[in-house]
Amino acid sequence: MAGCLEIENLYFKYHDGTLALKGVSLSIEKGEKVAILGPNGAGKSTLLLHLNGIHLPQQGVVRVNGVEINSSNEHQVRSKVGLVFQDPDDQVFAPTVWDDVAFGPLNMGLQRQEVEKRVADALQAVGMWEYRHRAPHHLSYGQKKRVAIAGVLAMDPQIIVLDEPSAFLDPVGQSNLVGILDDLNKEGKTILIATHDVDMAAEWATSIIVIKDGRVLAQGGTELLVQQDLVEAAGLRFPLVSQVFRETAVKYDLPLPCTVEEGKKILLKLTRH
Ligand SMILES: Nc1ncnc2c1ncn2[C@@H]1O[C@H](COP(=O)(O)OP(=O)(O)OP(=O)(O)O)[C@@H](O)[C@H]1O
Ligand SMILES: [Mg+2]
Structure with missing residues:
Protein backbone atom coordinates (compact mmCIF):
# COMPACT_ATOMS: atom_id res chain seq x y z
CA MET A 1 0.00 0.00 0.00
CA ALA A 2 1.31 3.45 -0.89
CA GLY A 3 1.97 5.68 2.11
CA CYS A 4 0.13 8.94 2.65
CA LEU A 5 3.58 10.54 2.88
CA GLU A 6 6.35 9.23 0.69
CA ILE A 7 9.85 10.57 0.48
CA GLU A 8 12.33 9.24 -2.04
CA ASN A 9 16.03 9.96 -2.05
CA LEU A 10 15.65 13.52 -0.76
CA TYR A 11 18.71 15.78 -0.73
CA PHE A 12 18.77 19.36 0.53
CA LYS A 13 21.62 21.84 0.68
CA TYR A 14 21.34 25.25 2.41
CA HIS A 15 22.67 28.40 0.71
CA ASP A 16 25.87 28.30 2.75
CA GLY A 17 26.64 24.85 1.36
CA THR A 18 25.49 22.79 4.38
CA LEU A 19 24.17 19.48 3.07
CA ALA A 20 21.36 18.86 5.57
CA LEU A 21 19.63 15.88 3.89
CA LYS A 22 21.66 13.20 2.15
CA GLY A 23 19.26 10.81 0.45
CA VAL A 24 16.32 10.39 2.82
CA SER A 25 13.71 7.79 1.84
CA LEU A 26 10.65 7.11 4.00
CA SER A 27 7.07 5.95 3.73
CA ILE A 28 4.42 6.82 6.30
CA GLU A 29 0.98 5.22 6.29
CA LYS A 30 -2.28 7.02 6.98
CA GLY A 31 -3.22 7.04 10.66
CA GLU A 32 0.29 6.50 12.00
CA LYS A 33 1.73 8.35 14.99
CA VAL A 34 5.34 8.90 14.06
CA ALA A 35 8.16 10.17 16.27
CA ILE A 36 11.32 11.37 14.51
CA LEU A 37 14.38 11.34 16.74
CA GLY A 38 18.02 12.18 16.25
CA PRO A 39 20.74 14.49 17.54
CA ASN A 40 20.86 18.28 17.12
CA GLY A 41 21.63 19.12 13.52
CA ALA A 42 20.54 15.67 12.25
CA GLY A 43 18.17 17.19 9.68
CA LYS A 44 14.80 16.67 11.40
CA SER A 45 13.53 20.23 10.97
CA THR A 46 14.88 20.43 7.42
CA LEU A 47 12.98 17.24 6.60
CA LEU A 48 9.73 18.47 8.19
CA LEU A 49 9.92 21.74 6.25
CA HIS A 50 9.69 19.63 3.07
CA LEU A 51 6.41 18.00 4.12
CA ASN A 52 4.27 21.04 3.40
CA GLY A 53 6.31 22.65 0.66
CA ILE A 54 8.21 25.27 2.68
CA HIS A 55 11.36 23.69 1.31
CA LEU A 56 10.95 22.15 -2.14
CA PRO A 57 13.12 19.13 -2.98
CA GLN A 58 16.36 20.06 -4.72
CA GLN A 59 16.80 16.39 -5.54
CA GLY A 60 14.39 13.55 -4.83
CA VAL A 61 10.61 13.47 -4.39
CA VAL A 62 8.07 14.17 -1.64
CA ARG A 63 4.52 12.88 -2.22
CA VAL A 64 1.42 13.64 -0.19
CA ASN A 65 -1.44 11.20 -0.86
CA GLY A 66 0.36 10.20 -4.03
CA VAL A 67 0.77 13.78 -5.33
CA GLU A 68 4.32 15.07 -5.79
CA ILE A 69 4.91 18.44 -4.09
CA ASN A 70 6.21 21.11 -6.48
CA SER A 71 6.13 24.88 -6.86
CA SER A 72 2.69 24.79 -8.53
CA ASN A 73 0.85 22.92 -5.75
CA GLU A 74 2.69 23.90 -2.57
CA HIS A 75 -0.32 26.04 -1.46
CA GLN A 76 -2.83 23.19 -1.82
CA VAL A 77 -0.42 20.94 0.05
CA ARG A 78 -0.50 23.36 2.99
CA SER A 79 -4.22 22.73 3.51
CA LYS A 80 -3.52 18.98 3.70
CA VAL A 81 -0.38 19.09 5.81
CA GLY A 82 -0.23 21.42 8.84
CA LEU A 83 3.23 22.18 10.23
CA VAL A 84 4.00 23.59 13.68
CA PHE A 85 7.51 25.09 13.48
CA GLN A 86 10.19 24.35 16.04
CA ASP A 87 10.40 28.05 16.93
CA PRO A 88 7.00 29.74 17.51
CA ASP A 89 8.62 33.12 16.80
CA ASP A 90 8.84 31.95 13.15
CA GLN A 91 5.10 31.21 13.10
CA VAL A 92 3.16 33.52 15.39
CA PHE A 93 2.97 37.04 14.00
CA ALA A 94 -0.56 38.56 14.01
CA PRO A 95 -1.51 41.47 16.33
CA THR A 96 -3.65 39.25 18.58
CA VAL A 97 -3.75 35.57 19.46
CA TRP A 98 -7.25 35.33 17.94
CA ASP A 99 -6.11 36.88 14.63
CA ASP A 100 -3.15 34.58 14.54
CA VAL A 101 -5.19 31.40 14.85
CA ALA A 102 -7.87 32.76 12.47
CA PHE A 103 -5.29 33.58 9.77
CA GLY A 104 -5.19 30.09 8.23
CA PRO A 105 -8.95 29.40 8.27
CA LEU A 106 -9.67 32.89 6.85
CA ASN A 107 -7.17 32.27 4.06
CA MET A 108 -8.92 29.00 3.30
CA GLY A 109 -12.00 31.13 2.51
CA LEU A 110 -14.17 29.71 5.28
CA GLN A 111 -17.33 31.50 6.45
CA ARG A 112 -16.91 33.84 9.44
CA GLN A 113 -19.05 31.61 11.69
CA GLU A 114 -16.97 28.53 10.87
CA VAL A 115 -13.74 30.49 11.43
CA GLU A 116 -14.97 31.64 14.85
CA LYS A 117 -15.88 28.09 15.85
CA ARG A 118 -12.53 26.69 14.71
CA VAL A 119 -10.55 29.41 16.50
CA ALA A 120 -12.51 28.93 19.73
CA ASP A 121 -12.15 25.12 19.61
CA ALA A 122 -8.42 25.30 18.83
CA LEU A 123 -7.63 27.89 21.52
CA GLN A 124 -9.66 25.98 24.10
CA ALA A 125 -7.89 22.74 23.17
CA VAL A 126 -4.49 24.26 23.97
CA GLY A 127 -5.73 26.22 27.01
CA MET A 128 -5.20 29.67 25.43
CA TRP A 129 -8.77 30.93 24.98
CA GLU A 130 -8.39 33.44 27.84
CA TYR A 131 -5.43 34.96 25.99
CA ARG A 132 -7.27 35.53 22.70
CA HIS A 133 -7.07 39.35 22.90
CA ARG A 134 -3.38 39.40 23.85
CA ALA A 135 -0.48 40.25 21.55
CA PRO A 136 1.42 37.02 20.77
CA HIS A 137 4.82 38.70 21.13
CA HIS A 138 3.99 39.47 24.78
CA LEU A 139 3.37 35.83 25.63
CA SER A 140 5.81 33.41 27.19
CA TYR A 141 7.62 31.02 24.84
CA GLY A 142 5.49 28.03 25.90
CA GLN A 143 2.31 30.08 25.43
CA LYS A 144 3.45 31.08 21.93
CA LYS A 145 4.08 27.43 21.18
CA ARG A 146 0.51 26.63 22.26
CA VAL A 147 -0.82 29.38 19.96
CA ALA A 148 1.24 28.00 17.07
CA ILE A 149 -0.24 24.55 17.70
CA ALA A 150 -3.76 26.06 17.81
CA GLY A 151 -3.11 27.77 14.45
CA VAL A 152 -2.50 24.40 12.84
CA LEU A 153 -5.40 22.67 14.63
CA ALA A 154 -7.76 25.38 13.32
CA MET A 155 -6.81 24.49 9.73
CA ASP A 156 -7.98 20.89 10.35
CA PRO A 157 -5.34 19.30 8.08
CA GLN A 158 -5.27 15.55 7.35
CA ILE A 159 -1.62 15.30 8.29
CA ILE A 160 -0.25 17.19 11.28
CA VAL A 161 3.49 17.69 11.63
CA LEU A 162 4.93 19.18 14.81
CA ASP A 163 8.57 20.10 15.33
CA GLU A 164 9.49 19.70 19.01
CA PRO A 165 5.88 20.22 20.14
CA SER A 166 6.43 19.53 23.83
CA ALA A 167 9.60 21.61 24.25
CA PHE A 168 8.81 24.56 26.56
CA LEU A 169 5.38 23.19 27.51
CA ASP A 170 4.80 22.66 31.23
CA PRO A 171 3.99 19.10 32.41
CA VAL A 172 0.22 19.65 32.22
CA GLY A 173 0.62 21.27 28.79
CA GLN A 174 2.67 18.26 27.65
CA SER A 175 0.11 15.70 28.75
CA ASN A 176 -2.73 17.79 27.30
CA LEU A 177 -0.82 17.86 24.03
CA VAL A 178 -0.55 14.07 24.02
CA GLY A 179 -4.33 13.92 24.64
CA ILE A 180 -5.01 16.34 21.76
CA LEU A 181 -2.73 14.40 19.40
CA ASP A 182 -4.36 11.10 20.37
CA ASP A 183 -7.87 12.51 19.82
CA LEU A 184 -6.85 13.82 16.39
CA ASN A 185 -5.29 10.47 15.56
CA LYS A 186 -8.53 8.69 16.53
CA GLU A 187 -10.30 10.95 14.00
CA GLY A 188 -8.00 9.38 11.39
CA LYS A 189 -5.29 12.02 11.17
CA THR A 190 -1.67 11.08 10.58
CA ILE A 191 0.66 12.76 13.05
CA LEU A 192 4.42 13.25 12.92
CA ILE A 193 6.52 14.85 15.60
CA ALA A 194 10.22 15.57 15.80
CA THR A 195 11.30 15.23 19.41
CA HIS A 196 14.22 14.65 21.76
CA ASP A 197 11.81 13.23 24.34
CA VAL A 198 12.43 9.48 24.13
CA ASP A 199 9.96 8.81 26.97
CA MET A 200 7.17 10.57 25.10
CA ALA A 201 8.13 8.79 21.86
CA ALA A 202 8.05 5.41 23.64
CA GLU A 203 4.63 6.06 25.18
CA TRP A 204 2.98 7.69 22.22
CA ALA A 205 4.38 6.65 18.85
CA THR A 206 3.33 3.74 16.63
CA SER A 207 6.37 4.28 14.43
CA ILE A 208 9.87 5.56 15.15
CA ILE A 209 12.24 7.15 12.65
CA VAL A 210 15.83 7.79 13.68
CA ILE A 211 17.80 10.35 11.69
CA LYS A 212 21.46 11.24 11.93
CA ASP A 213 23.70 13.37 9.75
CA GLY A 214 21.03 13.82 7.08
CA ARG A 215 20.28 10.12 6.72
CA VAL A 216 17.69 7.67 8.07
CA LEU A 217 19.42 5.31 10.49
CA ALA A 218 16.30 3.25 11.23
CA GLN A 219 12.52 3.13 10.91
CA GLY A 220 10.41 0.69 12.93
CA GLY A 221 8.42 0.20 16.11
CA THR A 222 9.17 1.51 19.61
CA GLU A 223 11.48 -1.48 20.18
CA LEU A 224 14.09 0.59 18.30
CA LEU A 225 14.32 2.80 21.40
CA VAL A 226 15.90 -0.04 23.38
CA GLN A 227 18.30 -1.21 20.66
CA GLN A 228 21.59 -0.38 22.31
CA ASP A 229 23.74 0.04 19.19
CA LEU A 230 21.15 2.30 17.53
CA VAL A 231 20.56 4.33 20.70
CA GLU A 232 24.30 4.91 21.04
CA ALA A 233 24.82 5.68 17.34
CA ALA A 234 22.00 8.26 17.37
CA GLY A 235 23.00 9.90 20.65
CA LEU A 236 19.69 8.90 22.27
CA ARG A 237 19.09 7.25 25.62
CA PHE A 238 16.86 4.41 26.72
N1 LIG B 1 19.06 28.17 7.51
C1 LIG B 1 20.11 27.38 7.52
N2 LIG B 1 21.24 27.69 6.84
C2 LIG B 1 22.31 26.87 6.83
N3 LIG B 1 22.36 25.70 7.48
C3 LIG B 1 21.27 25.34 8.17
C4 LIG B 1 20.10 26.15 8.24
N4 LIG B 1 19.18 25.52 9.02
C5 LIG B 1 19.77 24.37 9.41
N5 LIG B 1 21.01 24.26 8.92
C6 LIG B 1 21.94 23.13 9.08
O1 LIG B 1 21.35 21.98 8.55
C7 LIG B 1 21.62 20.83 9.36
C8 LIG B 1 20.30 20.22 9.81
O2 LIG B 1 19.66 21.16 10.67
P1 LIG B 1 18.20 20.91 11.25
O3 LIG B 1 17.75 22.19 11.84
O4 LIG B 1 17.36 20.30 10.19
O5 LIG B 1 18.52 19.83 12.39
P2 LIG B 1 17.58 19.23 13.51
O6 LIG B 1 17.72 17.73 13.44
O7 LIG B 1 16.21 19.79 13.40
O8 LIG B 1 18.29 19.73 14.86
P3 LIG B 1 17.66 20.14 16.29
O9 LIG B 1 17.52 18.86 17.06
O10 LIG B 1 18.74 21.01 16.89
O11 LIG B 1 16.40 20.88 16.08
C9 LIG B 1 22.51 21.33 10.49
O12 LIG B 1 23.84 21.08 10.12
C10 LIG B 1 22.24 22.82 10.54
O13 LIG B 1 23.35 23.51 11.04
MG1 LIG C 1 15.08 20.93 14.62
Whole structure:
Protein backbone atom coordinates (compact mmCIF):
# COMPACT_ATOMS: atom_id res chain seq x y z
CA MET A 1 0.00 0.00 0.00
CA ALA A 2 1.31 3.45 -0.89
CA GLY A 3 1.97 5.68 2.11
CA CYS A 4 0.13 8.94 2.65
CA LEU A 5 3.58 10.54 2.88
CA GLU A 6 6.35 9.23 0.69
CA ILE A 7 9.85 10.57 0.48
CA GLU A 8 12.33 9.24 -2.04
CA ASN A 9 16.03 9.96 -2.05
CA LEU A 10 15.65 13.52 -0.76
CA TYR A 11 18.71 15.78 -0.73
CA PHE A 12 18.77 19.36 0.53
CA LYS A 13 21.62 21.84 0.68
CA TYR A 14 21.34 25.25 2.41
CA HIS A 15 22.67 28.40 0.71
CA ASP A 16 25.87 28.30 2.75
CA GLY A 17 26.64 24.85 1.36
CA THR A 18 25.49 22.79 4.38
CA LEU A 19 24.17 19.48 3.07
CA ALA A 20 21.36 18.86 5.57
CA LEU A 21 19.63 15.88 3.89
CA LYS A 22 21.66 13.20 2.15
CA GLY A 23 19.26 10.81 0.45
CA VAL A 24 16.32 10.39 2.82
CA SER A 25 13.71 7.79 1.84
CA LEU A 26 10.65 7.11 4.00
CA SER A 27 7.07 5.95 3.73
CA ILE A 28 4.42 6.82 6.30
CA GLU A 29 0.98 5.22 6.29
CA LYS A 30 -2.28 7.02 6.98
CA GLY A 31 -3.22 7.04 10.66
CA GLU A 32 0.29 6.50 12.00
CA LYS A 33 1.73 8.35 14.99
CA VAL A 34 5.34 8.90 14.06
CA ALA A 35 8.16 10.17 16.27
CA ILE A 36 11.32 11.37 14.51
CA LEU A 37 14.38 11.34 16.74
CA GLY A 38 18.02 12.18 16.25
CA PRO A 39 20.74 14.49 17.54
CA ASN A 40 20.86 18.28 17.12
CA GLY A 41 21.63 19.12 13.52
CA ALA A 42 20.54 15.67 12.25
CA GLY A 43 18.17 17.19 9.68
CA LYS A 44 14.80 16.67 11.40
CA SER A 45 13.53 20.23 10.97
CA THR A 46 14.88 20.43 7.42
CA LEU A 47 12.98 17.24 6.60
CA LEU A 48 9.73 18.47 8.19
CA LEU A 49 9.92 21.74 6.25
CA HIS A 50 9.69 19.63 3.07
CA LEU A 51 6.41 18.00 4.12
CA ASN A 52 4.27 21.04 3.40
CA GLY A 53 6.31 22.65 0.66
CA ILE A 54 8.21 25.27 2.68
CA HIS A 55 11.36 23.69 1.31
CA LEU A 56 10.95 22.15 -2.14
CA PRO A 57 13.12 19.13 -2.98
CA GLN A 58 16.36 20.06 -4.72
CA GLN A 59 16.80 16.39 -5.54
CA GLY A 60 14.39 13.55 -4.83
CA VAL A 61 10.61 13.47 -4.39
CA VAL A 62 8.07 14.17 -1.64
CA ARG A 63 4.52 12.88 -2.22
CA VAL A 64 1.42 13.64 -0.19
CA ASN A 65 -1.44 11.20 -0.86
CA GLY A 66 0.36 10.20 -4.03
CA VAL A 67 0.77 13.78 -5.33
CA GLU A 68 4.32 15.07 -5.79
CA ILE A 69 4.91 18.44 -4.09
CA ASN A 70 6.21 21.11 -6.48
CA SER A 71 6.13 24.88 -6.86
CA SER A 72 2.69 24.79 -8.53
CA ASN A 73 0.85 22.92 -5.75
CA GLU A 74 2.69 23.90 -2.57
CA HIS A 75 -0.32 26.04 -1.46
CA GLN A 76 -2.83 23.19 -1.82
CA VAL A 77 -0.42 20.94 0.05
CA ARG A 78 -0.50 23.36 2.99
CA SER A 79 -4.22 22.73 3.51
CA LYS A 80 -3.52 18.98 3.70
CA VAL A 81 -0.38 19.09 5.81
CA GLY A 82 -0.23 21.42 8.84
CA LEU A 83 3.23 22.18 10.23
CA VAL A 84 4.00 23.59 13.68
CA PHE A 85 7.51 25.09 13.48
CA GLN A 86 10.19 24.35 16.04
CA ASP A 87 10.40 28.05 16.93
CA PRO A 88 7.00 29.74 17.51
CA ASP A 89 8.62 33.12 16.80
CA ASP A 90 8.84 31.95 13.15
CA GLN A 91 5.10 31.21 13.10
CA VAL A 92 3.16 33.52 15.39
CA PHE A 93 2.97 37.04 14.00
CA ALA A 94 -0.56 38.56 14.01
CA PRO A 95 -1.51 41.47 16.33
CA THR A 96 -3.65 39.25 18.58
CA VAL A 97 -3.75 35.57 19.46
CA TRP A 98 -7.25 35.33 17.94
CA ASP A 99 -6.11 36.88 14.63
CA ASP A 100 -3.15 34.58 14.54
CA VAL A 101 -5.19 31.40 14.85
CA ALA A 102 -7.87 32.76 12.47
CA PHE A 103 -5.29 33.58 9.77
CA GLY A 104 -5.19 30.09 8.23
CA PRO A 105 -8.95 29.40 8.27
CA LEU A 106 -9.67 32.89 6.85
CA ASN A 107 -7.17 32.27 4.06
CA MET A 108 -8.92 29.00 3.30
CA GLY A 109 -12.00 31.13 2.51
CA LEU A 110 -14.17 29.71 5.28
CA GLN A 111 -17.33 31.50 6.45
CA ARG A 112 -16.91 33.84 9.44
CA GLN A 113 -19.05 31.61 11.69
CA GLU A 114 -16.97 28.53 10.87
CA VAL A 115 -13.74 30.49 11.43
CA GLU A 116 -14.97 31.64 14.85
CA LYS A 117 -15.88 28.09 15.85
CA ARG A 118 -12.53 26.69 14.71
CA VAL A 119 -10.55 29.41 16.50
CA ALA A 120 -12.51 28.93 19.73
CA ASP A 121 -12.15 25.12 19.61
CA ALA A 122 -8.42 25.30 18.83
CA LEU A 123 -7.63 27.89 21.52
CA GLN A 124 -9.66 25.98 24.10
CA ALA A 125 -7.89 22.74 23.17
CA VAL A 126 -4.49 24.26 23.97
CA GLY A 127 -5.73 26.22 27.01
CA MET A 128 -5.20 29.67 25.43
CA TRP A 129 -8.77 30.93 24.98
CA GLU A 130 -8.39 33.44 27.84
CA TYR A 131 -5.43 34.96 25.99
CA ARG A 132 -7.27 35.53 22.70
CA HIS A 133 -7.07 39.35 22.90
CA ARG A 134 -3.38 39.40 23.85
CA ALA A 135 -0.48 40.25 21.55
CA PRO A 136 1.42 37.02 20.77
CA HIS A 137 4.82 38.70 21.13
CA HIS A 138 3.99 39.47 24.78
CA LEU A 139 3.37 35.83 25.63
CA SER A 140 5.81 33.41 27.19
CA TYR A 141 7.62 31.02 24.84
CA GLY A 142 5.49 28.03 25.90
CA GLN A 143 2.31 30.08 25.43
CA LYS A 144 3.45 31.08 21.93
CA LYS A 145 4.08 27.43 21.18
CA ARG A 146 0.51 26.63 22.26
CA VAL A 147 -0.82 29.38 19.96
CA ALA A 148 1.24 28.00 17.07
CA ILE A 149 -0.24 24.55 17.70
CA ALA A 150 -3.76 26.06 17.81
CA GLY A 151 -3.11 27.77 14.45
CA VAL A 152 -2.50 24.40 12.84
CA LEU A 153 -5.40 22.67 14.63
CA ALA A 154 -7.76 25.38 13.32
CA MET A 155 -6.81 24.49 9.73
CA ASP A 156 -7.98 20.89 10.35
CA PRO A 157 -5.34 19.30 8.08
CA GLN A 158 -5.27 15.55 7.35
CA ILE A 159 -1.62 15.30 8.29
CA ILE A 160 -0.25 17.19 11.28
CA VAL A 161 3.49 17.69 11.63
CA LEU A 162 4.93 19.18 14.81
CA ASP A 163 8.57 20.10 15.33
CA GLU A 164 9.49 19.70 19.01
CA PRO A 165 5.88 20.22 20.14
CA SER A 166 6.43 19.53 23.83
CA ALA A 167 9.60 21.61 24.25
CA PHE A 168 8.81 24.56 26.56
CA LEU A 169 5.38 23.19 27.51
CA ASP A 170 4.80 22.66 31.23
CA PRO A 171 3.99 19.10 32.41
CA VAL A 172 0.22 19.65 32.22
CA GLY A 173 0.62 21.27 28.79
CA GLN A 174 2.67 18.26 27.65
CA SER A 175 0.11 15.70 28.75
CA ASN A 176 -2.73 17.79 27.30
CA LEU A 177 -0.82 17.86 24.03
CA VAL A 178 -0.55 14.07 24.02
CA GLY A 179 -4.33 13.92 24.64
CA ILE A 180 -5.01 16.34 21.76
CA LEU A 181 -2.73 14.40 19.40
CA ASP A 182 -4.36 11.10 20.37
CA ASP A 183 -7.87 12.51 19.82
CA LEU A 184 -6.85 13.82 16.39
CA ASN A 185 -5.29 10.47 15.56
CA LYS A 186 -8.53 8.69 16.53
CA GLU A 187 -10.30 10.95 14.00
CA GLY A 188 -8.00 9.38 11.39
CA LYS A 189 -5.29 12.02 11.17
CA THR A 190 -1.67 11.08 10.58
CA ILE A 191 0.66 12.76 13.05
CA LEU A 192 4.42 13.25 12.92
CA ILE A 193 6.52 14.85 15.60
CA ALA A 194 10.22 15.57 15.80
CA THR A 195 11.30 15.23 19.41
CA HIS A 196 14.22 14.65 21.76
CA ASP A 197 11.81 13.23 24.34
CA VAL A 198 12.43 9.48 24.13
CA ASP A 199 9.96 8.81 26.97
CA MET A 200 7.17 10.57 25.10
CA ALA A 201 8.13 8.79 21.86
CA ALA A 202 8.05 5.41 23.64
CA GLU A 203 4.63 6.06 25.18
CA TRP A 204 2.98 7.69 22.22
CA ALA A 205 4.38 6.65 18.85
CA THR A 206 3.33 3.74 16.63
CA SER A 207 6.37 4.28 14.43
CA ILE A 208 9.87 5.56 15.15
CA ILE A 209 12.24 7.15 12.65
CA VAL A 210 15.83 7.79 13.68
CA ILE A 211 17.80 10.35 11.69
CA LYS A 212 21.46 11.24 11.93
CA ASP A 213 23.70 13.37 9.75
CA GLY A 214 21.03 13.82 7.08
CA ARG A 215 20.28 10.12 6.72
CA VAL A 216 17.69 7.67 8.07
CA LEU A 217 19.42 5.31 10.49
CA ALA A 218 16.30 3.25 11.23
CA GLN A 219 12.52 3.13 10.91
CA GLY A 220 10.41 0.69 12.93
CA GLY A 221 8.42 0.20 16.11
CA THR A 222 9.17 1.51 19.61
CA GLU A 223 11.48 -1.48 20.18
CA LEU A 224 14.09 0.59 18.30
CA LEU A 225 14.32 2.80 21.40
CA VAL A 226 15.90 -0.04 23.38
CA GLN A 227 18.30 -1.21 20.66
CA GLN A 228 21.59 -0.38 22.31
CA ASP A 229 23.74 0.04 19.19
CA LEU A 230 21.15 2.30 17.53
CA VAL A 231 20.56 4.33 20.70
CA GLU A 232 24.30 4.91 21.04
CA ALA A 233 24.82 5.68 17.34
CA ALA A 234 22.00 8.26 17.37
CA GLY A 235 23.00 9.90 20.65
CA LEU A 236 19.69 8.90 22.27
CA ARG A 237 19.09 7.25 25.62
CA PHE A 238 16.86 4.41 26.72
CA PRO A 239 13.41 5.45 27.98
CA LEU A 240 13.54 5.90 31.77
CA VAL A 241 11.24 2.95 32.42
CA SER A 242 13.55 0.71 30.35
CA GLN A 243 16.52 1.91 32.42
CA VAL A 244 14.72 1.06 35.66
CA PHE A 245 13.92 -2.49 34.51
CA ARG A 246 17.09 -3.25 32.59
CA GLU A 247 18.78 -5.58 35.13
CA THR A 248 15.47 -7.06 36.30
CA ALA A 249 14.46 -7.94 32.75
CA VAL A 250 17.77 -9.72 32.15
CA LYS A 251 17.62 -11.55 35.51
CA TYR A 252 14.08 -12.86 34.99
CA ASP A 253 14.38 -13.24 31.22
CA LEU A 254 11.58 -10.78 30.55
CA PRO A 255 11.19 -8.39 27.60
CA LEU A 256 12.53 -4.91 28.36
CA PRO A 257 9.57 -2.55 28.87
CA CYS A 258 9.37 0.67 26.84
CA THR A 259 6.28 2.15 28.46
CA VAL A 260 5.14 2.71 32.04
CA GLU A 261 2.23 0.28 31.49
CA GLU A 262 4.64 -2.47 30.38
CA GLY A 263 6.79 -1.71 33.42
CA LYS A 264 3.78 -1.98 35.75
CA LYS A 265 2.88 -5.37 34.27
CA ILE A 266 6.38 -6.66 34.99
CA LEU A 267 6.18 -5.41 38.58
CA LEU A 268 2.82 -7.11 39.09
CA LYS A 269 4.16 -10.35 37.62
CA LEU A 270 7.21 -10.32 39.88
CA THR A 271 5.34 -9.36 43.07
CA ARG A 272 2.85 -12.19 42.58
CA HIS A 273 5.65 -14.74 43.16
N1 LIG B 1 19.06 28.17 7.51
C1 LIG B 1 20.11 27.38 7.52
N2 LIG B 1 21.24 27.69 6.84
C2 LIG B 1 22.31 26.87 6.83
N3 LIG B 1 22.36 25.70 7.48
C3 LIG B 1 21.27 25.34 8.17
C4 LIG B 1 20.10 26.15 8.24
N4 LIG B 1 19.18 25.52 9.02
C5 LIG B 1 19.77 24.37 9.41
N5 LIG B 1 21.01 24.26 8.92
C6 LIG B 1 21.94 23.13 9.08
O1 LIG B 1 21.35 21.98 8.55
C7 LIG B 1 21.62 20.83 9.36
C8 LIG B 1 20.30 20.22 9.81
O2 LIG B 1 19.66 21.16 10.67
P1 LIG B 1 18.20 20.91 11.25
O3 LIG B 1 17.75 22.19 11.84
O4 LIG B 1 17.36 20.30 10.19
O5 LIG B 1 18.52 19.83 12.39
P2 LIG B 1 17.58 19.23 13.51
O6 LIG B 1 17.72 17.73 13.44
O7 LIG B 1 16.21 19.79 13.40
O8 LIG B 1 18.29 19.73 14.86
P3 LIG B 1 17.66 20.14 16.29
O9 LIG B 1 17.52 18.86 17.06
O10 LIG B 1 18.74 21.01 16.89
O11 LIG B 1 16.40 20.88 16.08
C9 LIG B 1 22.51 21.33 10.49
O12 LIG B 1 23.84 21.08 10.12
C10 LIG B 1 22.24 22.82 10.54
O13 LIG B 1 23.35 23.51 11.04
MG1 LIG C 1 15.08 20.93 14.62
